[in-house]
Amino acid sequence: MCAAHANVQPNIAPPPDLSRLCIHTVTTRPWSLDEAIAHYALAGVSGITVWRDALAGDEPRAAGQRIRAAGLAPVSLCRGGFFPARAAGDRAAAIDDNRRAIDVAAALGAPLLVLVPGADPGQPLDVSRGQIREGIEAVLPHALAAGVRLGVEPLHPMYAATRSAINTLRQANELCEALDSPWLGAVVDVYHLWWDPDLGREIARAGAAGRLWAFHISDWVTPTDILTDRALMGEGCIPIRQIRGWMERAGFDGYHEVEIFSTRRWTQEQRAYLREIVAAYLAHS
């Protein structure tokens, strides 16, 4: 952890081991799903969050079996969502696609489908927000039937035009409260939310409601680019350990999921990168 953070999170111990460490397949994108499974397991990682592109024609039930056979937990499926669209046909297609994603998560044995809410720069944010709510309402019965939770992930405001009209945890909490389903909760990603002065309070609010369902970690470096420049824990300025402390005080005892999009890291030899991930996790999370 950089010196800047040490003084504000003195009472939070580093992770004692890898029993809560989960990695998203997109983090090691050059690997196939089976390479990721094998290398994560060998490194002592405990969980895996599967991105749909990593399944690519694979049969999700069989993939889930291979994941569990390697001693890994299938933590979640990424990603559903992307509900807003100007054309009603496109919104209906998104709802269908989310139902398919729920089925994939169920077959995989993943208890959670992560929803990236979506946005459409050709319409007002309020309209997109209404369509997000309608989309989630439309798929909730399918989630219940499949036994798969849905996790709303607010994205950083720099994605408000294209990827998510939900940009703070408060918005996600309000959406969950409005829909009030035991199958709907929130995903906290430090990269998206670290800047928010309300973050601690909103984590407590989600936790009190039993809706704190996932915790994604990475770091923010400067200068940065907007899409694929996330960094390893400890390389940037996010007070990851402090935020983890807020999560734990709010009752969260789930996985710490490393989700890093990095053009630079994807070109690196991935086994060496995995060793760096594990070391950074233990030292800076």
Added chain:
Amino acid sequence: MCAAHANVQPNIAPPPDLSRLCIHTVTTRPWSLDEAIAHYALAGVSGITVWRDALAGDEPRAAGQRIRAAGLAPVSLCRGGFFPARAAGDRAAAIDDNRRAIDVAAALGAPLLVLVPGADPGQPLDVSRGQIREGIEAVLPHALAAGVRLGVEPLHPMYAATRSAINTLRQANELCEALDSPWLGAVVDVYHLWWDPDLGREIARAGAAGRLWAFHISDWVTPTDILTDRALMGEGCIPIRQIRGWMERAGFDGYHEVEIFSTRRWTQEQRAYLREIVAAYLAHS
């Protein structure tokens, strides 16, 4: 205005003329201050916000006289602020620099100095926020003595690490309320704040307190880069007219200031660009 916005701001008329149009010198960065003055005046623009780099050794009192002689109002000086720093010496230097900027604004005849709050990625946001408050407190007596208002400009959360630990208008309002000086108010820039679901409410709050001091316009295009990719009004997804309506309902009757950083636009022939700015202002603001 793009079709997406027409339906949500039906009652707000376009600007009737150029009497409220102000342009920031950085928008037409290739021009010297005197070129900007001459071309803005010729185009019927009413105000100019001067960036300190455009003064570059110029004598501000004389520059102010040339601005007024051309029939332009010196609307504000950009920019002071950048208070946070780990080293106390750097913070003291920032305070000194802000006092100098206040003197420059006074000599120029600009009633407002825009403060970009600043941030330091090597320290927690809360610490930076405290230093911003301390820095502003330290320079407020100088602002009062000089008769120059200070405007806190919250920046988009994508700049939280490096340029501003104040990222919402609510934070700016809370800071102004805490310091409670008639010389301290808020600057609303649509590029930084358009995504915020609280924006309308916080504009009303600032207006009710008499603290709504400037209105900056540009647009957000997608895909975008993080620093110099702002767009002309109407080219992107910001509901500029709706936000202007909120400003006016909150009592704001100041200038509409075009502030666009655009690597692409700076390479364009600037007289043609200025004509595009004026047309975009009338059509999409």
